[in-house]
Amino acid sequence: MIWTTWWAWLAGALILGILEVLAPGAILLGFACGAAVVGILFGIGGPIAGWLTGSFPLTMVIFAVASLLAWIAIRKVIGKRHKQPKIFETDIND
Template sequence: MMWSVWWVWLAGALILGVLEVFVSGYILLGFAIGAAITGILLGIGGPLATLMAGSLPATMLIFAVLSLIAWALLRKVVGVRDGQVKVWDRDINED
């Protein structure tokens, strides 16, 4: 099973990282970070790696959660992109 091999996940992370250079938005970078961490977890071993190697749905769930966390942290660090519309919740004329 290719999805349970650690270097496949790291190769996927590298490919996604290279694709992020061509497509802006930090979306693929979040997936690349999630794939890299998934590959590292599989490479280190332990009970979580055993669970991931034995179950494709568990591996996909862990990858999805790690990618979402990475994307949220990237949005927090990078912030709102230039040109993105800012939504105002308060009018400056209100007291």
């Protein structure tokens, strides 16, 4: 199956990375990082790749979790968008 092939995941990560350059925001970059993580796990092999090969839902869960963690890390590095309102945690008059 194509979803168990390491190079397909890395090619998908590359395509998502290229699309991120064309699209605003940093949404696709998280998905690209998640696909790269899964592709690397399949490329390394071992027992983790064996578990992922045997279960498509587990592969999708690993992809989703890796994408979410990458997106959170990217948002921490990039920061908030410029057009979002500023939220004050304390009174600005103090």
